[in-house]
Amino acid sequence: MDVRSQISMVFHLDKCIGCHTCSVACKNIWTDRKGAEYMWWNNVETKPGTGYPGKWEDQEIYKGGWKKDGDKIYLKGAGRPKSLTNIFHNPHLPKIDDYYEPFTYKYLDLIESPAGDDQPTARPISMITGEPMDIKMGPNWDDDLSGSPDYARNDPNLTKLSPAEQEAMFQLERMAFFYLPRICNHCLNPACVAACPSQAIYKRGEDGVVLINQNVCRAWRMCVTACPYKKTYYNWNTGKSEKCILCYPRIESGHAPACMHSCVGRIRYLGVLLYDADQIESVASSDEESLVDQQMNMILDPFDPEVIAAAKANGVADSTIDAAQYSPTYKFVKTWGLALPLHPEFRTLPMLFYVPPLLPVMASVRDVSNEAQQEKLNPIAKQWPDNWLYDTSTEEIFGTIDQARFPLEYMANLFSAGDTSKVKERIMKLMAVRIYRRHKTVGDISEEKSNEALSTAGLTPELADAIYYLTSLPKFDDRFVIPAAHREQAIEMMEFTGDVKGNTGFGFKDKSAERGS
Amino acid sequence: MTSRRRSRAGDLKETLKGGDARILNCLTPHGKWHIHSTYMENHRMLTLSRGCEPVWMSEVDAAELEIKDNDWVEVYNDHGVYCARASVSARIPKGVCIVYHVPERTVGIPKSQVRGGKRAGGHNSFTRIHLKPNYLAGGYGQFSYHFNYWGPIAPNRDTHVIVKRMDKVVF
Ligand code: SF4
Ligand code: SF4
DSSP states (O other): OOEEEEEEEEEEGGGOOOOOHHHHHHHHHHSOSTTOTTOOSSEEEEESSOTTTTTTTOHHHHOOSEEEETTEEEESSOOHHHHHHTSSOOTTSOOHHHHOOOEEEOTHHHHHSOOOSSOOOBOEEETTTOSBOOOOOOTTTTGGGTTTTTTGGGOGGGTTSOHHHHHHHTSTTTOOOEEEEEOOOOOSSOHHHHHOTTOOEEEOTTTOOEEEOTTTOOSOOHHHHHOTTOOEEEETTTTEEEEOOTTHHHHHTTOOOHHHHHOTTOOEEEEEEEEEGGGHHHHHTSOGGGHHHHHHHTEEOTTOHHHHHHHHHTTOOHHHHHHHHTOHHHIIIIISOOOEESOGGGOSOOSEEEEOOSHHHHSEEEEOOHHHHHHHSOTTSOOOTTSEEEEOOOSSTTTTTTTBSSOHHHHHHHHSTTOHHHHHHHHHHHHHHHHHHHHHHTOOSOHHHHHHHHHHHTOOHHHHHHHHHHHHSOOHHHHBOOOOOOTTTOGGGGSOGGGGTTTTTTTOOSSSOOTTO | OOHHHHHHGGGOTTGGGGOOOOEEEEEOOOOSSSBTTBSTTOHHHHHHTTSSOOEEEEHHHHHHTTOOTTOEEEEEOSSOEEEEEEEEETTSOTTEEEEOSOOOTTBTOOBOTTTTTOBOBOGGGGOOOOOOGGGGSSOSSTTOOBTTTBSSOOGGGEEEEEEEEOSOOOO
16 A cells, blocks of 8 residues: 545535636636647636537547547556657647637727727737737637537537437526536646656656656647646747646645635635556556545555555655545545546546536436426426426435436536446435435425435435535635645745746746757 | 518608518627626627627527638618627527617628628617606606616617628628
């Protein structure tokens, strides 16, 4: 057992309101620079949708992540041997138009236009060329189902659904969508690290943050192809690749990363997980069906004396072990079994977990006579002419999950490599907590029924209370449990981050591309 | 003109003289991430939307009007015109279009082709202030107008317009 510590994240999707405060916070701090205009280390997508860069999940196009071949796994598109053949041209690299051409406006025209009989307007211009441009793509282009025919309907996760199921998802007033905020997953088996021919990318020992050394990066861009989440970006100005640094200068001084600190929906949790690094290879190369379970298994119990002893022997600080015991992410991921990794089938073992959203699957649609609708719903509620019941109640325990208007298969394609039972298990828990709270607060559900819901979902009233607290009422210190940094481990702390602001915090010079400096 | 259309045409009397057209109900929902009318033109927020405040319309209407997603369109009636790009969405019901409150003509608004090549306005150029009968009650000075539109509240955010694909984009 090789126990290591990882700062991990949980995003509770039911709480995300799609406000993009996280994206703006990140942009303002880290990527408001020349060459980085198009980068959104944190971005928020509407699902169903094609996201940013367009169709990033489709590895037929981008060849990101790992593929299993026999007992072993190989990088899909950007392994070191392959990079020799693709050394001068890598056909799978996303192009600027796959992200978007960053734009601003010619504001000066508003005050400097010659007198005329019409008011001037500030035209869109490219931030790269300065020329007037047509805006055709943006980092949140398919926001709230905008452009549904071109974007939402082409979501790569829909391909496994039948045409009828797909069509049902886009029926007005029965449709649902949700937001998917994304940052680098700071994976345990990072494809970006494995793909780098210069060994510029590394995973920090003390907290597992994945970083690109700006002095070592040689602009191969293999990481851009290799990361299946498209979370490394190439800076055309500095000639180096960059990525989310999990705001490590903030973490080292005890602050939550800016995206998490600013999150309006308070959907984000941060905490330590202890894991067994000996298992990385076997877990990452296990069968698709067991990927999620195996990944859960390699996360260790921070209260287990054996784990603690092994952690100490490995030099994990006592304060980190303490933090692991209070970790909100450990609770969501392991104790309560509520969270899942995004696209585990990419095999990078992401350390960002998502609590799948309950709300889009709450309402069900199914064949029921109009009278039954009438009976079930408030008489003034809208009646559908086609015998479909639009049911958002929790009256029948778990009754709506299987006929959810948002097919579980879709959620499973996102969060469990297609295995609906994993998503269903978690959705049932979320629903059981809701039924339990309705029993407690509204009182129109009997204790018996509430207990039945809890026990079917594998919960107890105590667990439900704890889940409810950490979901709805947590304080800052409950959401972010950050271990004290140790100077001896993190020499970067000696640097005043203000001095290197605008340099992504780890010291590259803002000059034109410099090879081998 | 059917009676149903006539009833909608209060804002379209002159406009419809030009010929038959498809009339949509145009609504102004609360801005998604503006603070009322403010900050819509913030560079970050424009980047995180579509570089403008688009006109959202349903897939059905867009298909009938031969408008594709991101096409430039003109939204107009007797009161004025707004030029923007179309966002074709399954989220919008047939017969309705929306423009979020509140774009300004200072950022990226082209000249209107249906209104003599003049710069088009913001989304309020095609609205007018309607008084509802219940506004006549009271006596609280609710008809006094002040700077930045302090006056009767805004049922004018619900009007009828014609949406047409723009022939030529001129800035
Ligand atoms: S998400 Fe991508 S960039 Fe981040 S660690 Fe994983 S493979 Fe690397
Ligand atoms: S700030 Fe929080 S609630 Fe807002 S979009 Fe980001 S993750 Fe969602």
